[in-house]
Amino acid sequence: MEECVADSVVAGRFEGRVALVTGGSRGIGLAIARRIVAEGGRVVVTGRSADTLAGAVAELGVDRALGIAGKADDAEHRAQVVARTIDHFGRLDHLVNNAGINPAWGPLTQLDVGVARKILEVNVIAALEWTREAVAAAGAPAAHGLRSIVNMASVAGTASGPNIAFYGVSKAALINLTIQLADELAPTTRVNALAPAVVKTRLARALYEGREEEAAAAYPLRRLGVPDDVAGPAAFLLSDDAAWVTGQTLLVDGGASVRTAL
Structure with missing residues (x-):
């Protein structure tokens, strides 16, 4: 896997560019940040743990x-991060709304409404607010304008997901938020989303731990995803290689969506 990823790096694609990656201290966020740096860019990463962030940096x-x-x-925090990004690097070109939570497990009829509100606050409202902060700051005279945004959605936002239903509801909202923002922010800023299936991260551990082979059997590619599987598509959508792509949600799912239950 590492060899394939190294071969796919596009040298210099983010040269002179700066990206802000929320939830970038580990997992998918860190993989995206790593990819941007490998392709010549600079990154600001956020996360809840200062120690984990220090390791990432x-x-x-x-x-x-x-x-x-x-x-x-x-x-x-959002205002501080965006302001420090501009102050430290002098510009902000790309935003990755990757931070997300899923503290609920079980059917919707048993969901705590307070937990549901928290999921929406982090997975949807915060993504909108990060976007508003970034768009406003990147338009400052010292900057060059926000070029592109990638929102981290999920296949759970496109179909029923047993036991993670409200997480899927929040990701469905994020997919529609992507569409709306793509229209509103055009032509200066492109907005797209990625919808991964199960990727081997701490957030998704409950979906495969102790049964990885069984879980992987549902995928035509016969394996679960790893963070680097998402980092490549994210780099594409952020970069000028996707200059005529906006308002889209790309499934990154090992082929799972091609199967229909009969």
């Missing part, structure tokens, strides 16, 4: 990355 390179700890649904 050390890996990415202190001259190429800045980590800022905080909660995605904290308005003060």
Whole structure:
């Protein structure tokens, strides 16, 4: 897998560009940040743990990355991150709304409404607010304008998902938010989404741990995803290679969506 990923890196594709990746201290977010740096860019990564962020920045390179700890649904944190991005790097070209949570497990009829509100705050409202902050700041005289946004949705937002139903509801809302923002922010900023199936991260562990072979059997490609499987498509959608692509949600699902139950 590592060899294939290395072969697919497009040298210099993000040269001179700066990206902000929320939830970028581990998993998919870190893989995306790693890919942007490998292709010549610089990144600002956020996360809740300062220690985990410090490790991510050390890996990415202190001259190429800045980590800022905080909660995605904290308005003060969002404003601080975007302001420091502009102050530190002088520009903001790309935004990846990757931060997300799924603290609920079970049917909708048993869902705690307070938990549902929290899921919407982090997975949907925060993505909108990060976007508003980034668009406003990137238009500052010292910057060059926000070029593209990638929202991290999920296949759970496109179909029924037993036991993670409200997470799917939030991701369906994020997919529609992507469509609306793509229309409103055109032609200067492109907005797209990725919808991964099960990727081997801490967030998805409950969906495969102890039964990975069984879970992978549902995929035509016969394996679960890894963070680098999502980082490549994210880099494509962020980059000028996708200059005529906006308002789209790309399924990154190992082929699972091609199967229809009969």
